[in-house]
Amino acid sequence: SSRSPSPSSSSNEAVDLDPSRFVFAGPSDNIPEDIKNILTSLRQISSTIVEIKQGNADILGRLTSIESHLSDSDGRLTAAEMKIESLALDVTALRNRLDDQENRARRNNVRILSFPEGVEQGNPTRFLGEILPALLKLPEGTDFSIERAHRSFAPKPAPGQRPRTFVVKFLRFPMKELLLKVAQELGKVDWDGHNILFFPDLSKALQDRRRLFLPVKKILRDKNVKFCWGGGFEM
Incomplete structure (x- = not known):
């Protein structure tokens, strides 16, 4: 009878599905021996299927763990982005207040x-x-x-x-x-x-904001439209 290589015992290794692993003897006059060989090959196939299932289970477990970590990371990233946005708004508000105070001092x-x-x-x-x-x-x-x-x-x-x-x-x-x-x-x-x-x-920030208004001022002057700055500190 022919011998097949024993299946790998590690679930982390790739399962060898090469058909050459499972060698079936051709017909012979010894039917009991043929049946024995067939049963041996079937047991090997069954063992290989068990290894595949175990490997799939391990992969599924790892994917589940990765998905959990990604979900947790997404949650923390979203929270961090919201915090950054809130801090950016605070910084803008503080900068505007500081600029207003600077212009009042001037x-x-x-x-x-x-x-x-x-x-x-x-x-x-x-x-x-x-x-x-x-x-x-x-x-x-x-x-x-x-x-x-x-x-x-x-x-x-x-x-x-x-x-x-x-x-x-x-x-x-x-x-x-x-x-x-x-x-x-x-x-x-x-x-x-x-x-x-x-x-x-004026502060540089206010000068920059007023500079953006220059094209509008030109249009208003060309049309003889009177205008003024609001409060001295705002456009």
């Missing part, structure tokens, strides 16, 4: 551009307090009540480069508004051949 400030370096002779508060009323054609003796003034905190430019901006803080908000209003009405303010420009002192 509420009485004005930025003045194009005065040459050194004209203030070390005392920008006195220089601007004396020159602004006449420059803006205001009544003699107009007191802007400047609390303090200084050049922007940038390195001193080399000769021929653009001068640093004056940052001016007024004691009273109405005087700051008066200066901007008069400067806008004059259109062009000239001092010793320099075109002096006046701007409200």
